[in-house]
Amino acid sequence: MIGGGISGLATAALLAREGHTVTLLEKNEAVGGRAGTWEKDGFRFDTGPSWYLMPEVFDHFFKLFGTSAAEELDLVKLDPGYRVYSEGEFAPIDLASNRDDNLDLFESIEPGSGVRMAGYLDSAAETYELAKEYFLYSTFEKITPLATGPVLKRLPRLARLLTEPLARFAGRTVRDPRLVQVLGYPAVFLGTSPYSAPSMYHLMSHLDLTEGVLYPRGGFASVIAAIERIARAEGVEIITGATVTRIVTAVEGASVMVPAPVDVYDYETTEFDTNVIDRDELARVLAGEMSTATEPEPVAEIPAGQKPRAGGVHYTDGDGRAHSVDGSVVVSTADLWHTETTMLLPELQTYPESYWAKRTPGPSALLIMLGVEGDLPELEHHTLFFTKDWRENFEKIFGRGSGPAATRGTSVPAPASLYVCKPSATDHDVAPEGHENLFVLVPLPADPSIGAGGFDGGGDARLEELADTVIEQIASWAGIADLASRVVVRRTVGPADFVADLNSWEGTALGPAHTLRQSAMFRSRNRSTKVDGLYYAGGSTTPGIGLPMCLISAELVIKRLRGDTSTTALPEPLAPAGG
Structure with missing residues (x-):
């Protein structure tokens, strides 16, 4: 196993449950990956994910091991779920923890x-249930399992949901700009813009406006700790400070054959995130009548014994000493771009640099962790700040087209829409008495040249100046005039840190954006087509971004190994294949 984030820990635990002997290698000194933690002077910060959504996915994962989320975590429902400040002279909006109160809220703001x-x-709600049943737990190794009655019955509607941008769908439902933003902001969770995300993702509003938002006491470090406990209990060996440098492959008797493209549906050149796509063609894909191949396939079968097979990995420890681990299966949960382009020879790369040059990265971010003296009643556990010209914000972050930031024409928005988490509103253990804990996320272009952060203002000048501006913005919009003077702990993280710490493609904080051509059956698959026994999990592969998706991606590795092409989750508890 390569990578000790949530997907690495989860995959390792599941593989061990299947009866495999598993060694997990993590380059950093602690597991967690993007869901890390940092402590100073009595403050404890989550350094990544902070929204606990799709609770049934977490619960299902724990139930595979005979336990449950209720047994492993201390979950509390937030009420209000979150607060929204809008640029201009508007009172904040508090979104409730249940559907009925939110419907009343929308009606009070926009009658009708x-x-x-x-x-x-x-x-x-209907789309979410359909996604869970037929899309999220599918490896898309075969499309035919999708061609079932419920999917076929909804083909025309699904085609529209997949080709109409989320922002347009939201704008047809409500007209008040603040409410349109409430419906569109979940696209950011998916690493994309509401103007590019398919309206299929309106399913996210079921999670926050109907089901409500939960919080695990102890922060998301408690989720990582719970999964690490399970992995170790299953017998997984975890080695930290281990940087994998190469995936070892072996081939018998012949040189490696480089596959050539065949006549498949050309997803590369179709403008999926606009209305240019032919909905009839998309319906044929969903019905299993057209291929969705997202990687080249061989013209002919490679003879037995000539296709290379994964045989283990080489890694270096913290002192620079070289080591190797043998294995018949290698699973990488590191960034897929990094795995493919640095750990494999060019002829063995399913997703080479030429592939990534045509992809759209999700946003990077400026992260600001602040320990603040005194109370901050102006902020809820989750607080969002939305600028008036939202579309311009997203255009600056994502630019146009694909490829590196320099070719997309990106820039840093000013002012920026941003997110603030105040976990001390719910969890008194994350800050000293009489203080608050703030985690601020500012979406930025995926551009490492923006710089790296640091401690107490010691990061790159451009990034620290931006952090100062953001603190002033929060103070002004929320009415906390003395916010900056009350800061007693400060740390920043920038795009260059995501590259250095997480080997992240283009410095993205999340992974490839969930535009249509990078979602579901069009997303990078979870196995290599060039190397037998090499599999992938995590946010840069199927099914996508977010902790719940990462847990599902771990399960998809097991389904691949079993040859399971079903679209449903594995039965609970997990019984070893053949057992």
Whole structure:
């Protein structure tokens, strides 16, 4: 196993449960990956994910091991779920923890919107259930399992949801700009813009506006700790400070054959995130009548014994000493771009640099961790700050087209829409008495040249100046005039840190954006087509970004190994294949 984030720990635990002997290698000194933690002077910060959504996915994972989320975590429901400040002279909006109160809220802000929102949330719930049943737990090794009655019955609607941008769908439901933003912001969780995300992702509104938002006491470090406990209990050996440098491959008797493209559906040149795509063609893909191959396939079968097979990995420890681990299966949960382009020979890369040159990265971010003296009642556990010209914000972050930031024409938005988490509102153990803990996330272009952060203002000048501006913005919009003077602990993280710490492609904080051509069956697959026994999990592969998706990606590795092409989750508890 390569990588000790949530997907690495989860995959290792599942593989061990299957009866494999598993060694997990993590380059950093602690597991967690993006879901890390940092402590100073009595403050404890989550350094990554902070929204606990899709609780049934977490619960299902724990139940595979005979336990449950209720047994492993101390979960509390947030009420309000979150607060929204909008640029201009507007009072903040508090989103409730349940559907009925949120419908009343929308109606109070925009009379007549309540009934339209009821239909929107009904659609979100139906789409979410359909996604769980037929898409999220599918490896897409075969498309035919999707061609079932419920999917075929909804083909015209699915085609529309996949080709209409989320922002447009939201704008047809409500007209008040603040409410449109509430419906569109979940696209950021998916590493994309509401103007590019398919409206299929309106299903996210079911999670926050109907089901409500949970928080695990102890922060997301408690989630990582729980999964690490399970992995170790299953017998997984975890080695930290281990930087994998090469995936070892072996081939018998012949040179490696480099596959050539065949006549498949050309997903590369179709403008999936606009209305240019032919919905009839997309419907044929969903019905299994057209291929969705996202990697080249061989013209002919490679003869037995000539295709290379994974045989283990080479790694270096913290002192620079070289080591190797043998294995018949290698699973990398590191960034897929890094794995493919640095750990494999060019002829063995399923996803070479030419592939990534045509992809769209999700945003990077400026992260600011602040320990603040005194109370901050102006902020809820989750608080969002939305600028007036939202579309311009997203255009600056994502630019146009694909490839590196320099070719996309990106820039840093000013002012920026941003997110603030105050976990000390719910969890008194994350800050000293009489203080608050703030985690600020500012979406930025995926551009490492923006710089790296540091401690107490010691990061790159451009990034620290931006952090100062953001603190002033929060103070002004939320009415906390003395916020900057009350800061007693400060740390920043920037795009260059995501490259250095996480080997992240283009410095993205999340992974490839969830545009249509990078979602579901069009996303990078979870196995190599060039090396037998090499599999992938994590946010840069199927099914995508976010902790729940990473847990599902771990399960998809097991399904691949079993040859399971079903679309449903594995039965609980997990019984070893053949057992």
